[in-house]
Amino acid sequence: MPAGVTTNPAMADAEPTIRFTMRGGQSVVEVGGAWTVFSLRGFRQKAAKALKSAGSGRSAALVDASAVQRLDTAGALEILQLAGDGPHVKVEAADKAHADLFEVVQKNMCAAAPERRVNWFAHWLEEVGRNVVEIYHQLVNLCAFFGEILVVFLEACLQPRRFRASAVVRQMYEVWVRALVIVGVLTFLIGVVIAYQGVQQLRQFGAETFTVEAVGIGMFRELGVLLTAIIVAGRSGSAFTAQIGTMQVNQEVDAMRTIGLNPIEWLVLPRITALVISMPLLTFWGDMTGVLGGAVACTVYLDFTFVQFYDRLRDMVGPWHFYIGMIKAPVFGAVIAIIGCFEGLQVHGSAESVGQLTTKSVVEAIFSVIVLDAIFSIIFLLANV
Template structure:
């Protein structure tokens, strides 16, 4: 049966002493602190004990020593009176290694916020450097493939084009059609106040051709195809298939990245054209309902009032957006390390970065076209 640990505070010759007896082991001291809180015994002496008397202790281990030191105020230099030399040596060992845990420093929320902003800026800078390095590697591999056209794999490019183009026609068409309806409806409602509702045709045409058609298609492709590229290559990274390719002398950029970039580079203008037509069809349907236009009148006015350069500006952006989305998707896929959790995190990052870069590039194109007078 485990002996109960007993302790009391006494004064011997004017010196506060903590006397202990019984067994002070990890098993016997369980519940001691709870009993102390309930009993709330405080020592009759007002000072912390300057001596620990364990001559009455039968069994002792490090857990018991730590408990006795806490009862004595946790002093590292408190002397010990022991019955056995082994107990005194154990006390000295525990006291020499008994280091108080430093309190966690208080951090001002402003300093903490500034530190987080600084870390984020550094991460963004390093990410931009890594992306530029990746684009440079892609250009080198592409130049080598152009010098030796047999290195291109048409079958892989066609297979990727099916995934990013044919399989995406339905969702791009439906969403662009609905956006065309929304633009026409809002245009009619706002322009009718000024008796200029017929200008809704121009609003639909310019909005779809210059901005919304290509931008909406790029966002859909980033969320659909860009994330798929990251997940596919990331899974290969987790399964060490990319490392196996490097081991047998195959360049992952040439075999995995280049076909996907070329596929999206070729497919994006086709998808944007399809989205533009679907958006115009949605605008035409809305105008026939709200303006009593016929389809022939809608497209005739569109042809007469919307210049061809409005169409070209959107189509010029399409391949650039496609290349950026594919490159970022493949880049993040190659950054996957460790586990499936990394695949999910980098897939999310790929979509966010792709959409961010697309919007930034769209703003840059808008400034360039404005300066060029287009």
């Protein structure tokens, strides 16, 4: 039973038509009209319903395209898909150009590739390998950047005028003076927490007076410098990346190179110098406020006076615990500044890259500080300090 579809009978010669018939026991799809990308909008659903109502539930053996007036690639593909077995169906066309077009489309029709099922273990290994390679390249680039900084630093030592003192002072104000409040508050609270926990735990053994040693050694040796470094990494390290990264986006760094100015000397070296100087000062401030917090807590929970607390601290906590923290501080400051400036110079493209690399620089700086702290701990343990 034949069935036809036309979008506009009055313009049947210009609109696509399709019907399903039987010839000699084989199914035939007859098409006519214009089969172009402009005339096929919404036609597929109508054609599918018409073929279904005509009883065409299987692929056609033949496509009769002798009545097609205009044809393009989209129309040829639509006809072959409606026929069911597009790549293998036989096509009859009165126009040789139409026949050639059908032949080209049929040759390029292929089934979609099956979805590749990835083994989770293989996928995990691939991710691990990719991350390892990325870390390796990052370390190589960081080492090269550090070498470039050393060269510029040595050249500046030979020509002291190249040290930009005004820029260093300005950066010290940002990374030291403006960070005093947050470092002081956090280390003070940490000192209170250490003293409180020490009293609660040591009281079970009648040794709560050793809380003074716990606060002093903990703050001087580890927590003071480590907390300060983490705060500086999140505050100043991210600021270095964002500032230099924004200059990269605005092509200010390229402009500096064009006029003969070295970005390492003008942007990186002042920031590293400022942070190397400021970190010991911030660490000292953090140590003092942390010990003060411990003293306040001990006066509340142990009925100590401030004089008793500091007398015991002076007698029981050796100066080397304080020196160890001071030794770590400039190293941590240099690492944070180098990573922050390095990631800032890696910014390319849009402002989105600035945000991504700023986050990356904070994570890398904190991770590096903790790793270095572990290395220092091992070295001092072996040295029995």
